Amino acid sequence: MISRNYTEFIKFMPLTLIKSMGDKQAIIDNMKKGDQKMISDGFMWDKVIVGEPGEIVDTANTLQCLVPQTLLINTPQKSQIINHSYTLAVSWDKGVTWLFAGINSRDVSVLKRVYPVLSDKMTPPESKTEVID
Numbered sequence: 001m002i003s004r005n006y007t008e009f010i011k012f013m014p015l016t017l018i019k020s021m022g023d024k025q026a027i028i029d030n031m032k033k034g035d036q037k038m039i040s041d042g043f044m045w046d047k048v049i050v051g052e053p054g055e056i057v058d059t060a061n062t063l064q065c066l067v068p069q070t071l072l073i074n075t076p077q078k079s080q081i082i083n084h085s086y087t088l089a090v091s092w093d094k095g096v097t098w099l100f101a102g103i104n105s106r107d108v109s110v111l112k113r114v115y116p117v118l119s120d121k122m123t124p125p126e127s128k129t130e131v132i133d
Helices: 006-010 015-020 024-040 108-114
Strands: 044-050 057-059 062-074 080-091 100-105 128-132
Touching: 006 024, 015 108, 062 108, 080 108
Parallel strands: none
Antiparallel strands: 044 062, 057 062, 062 080, 080 100, 080 128
């Protein structure tokens, strides 16, 4: 999302997740507000590194997998925050298209309310954050 194209970013979110968060415009407004706050505090997105998808699980007519990602954020102190986390990828059309939702081990119960068919195998390892000076 470094390009800040919030409308394009929303296209890759599952509709059930969007509805659970309000609507598309509310999500866009929230992302813009958070991004503006981050910039005004002197933080800047540097890079997003997407890793290789994990095991694809076929359950309840969906394909699901966890995709590791690393976010690099520059700080006003000239250090860098590195966050290692996971994104949930879900396909309802046998892998033709995929939609994505940020996930961490604390979010699984919330996601199960949005996606009752979420496989128990979609519980990611704990996310990790480090600061490099």
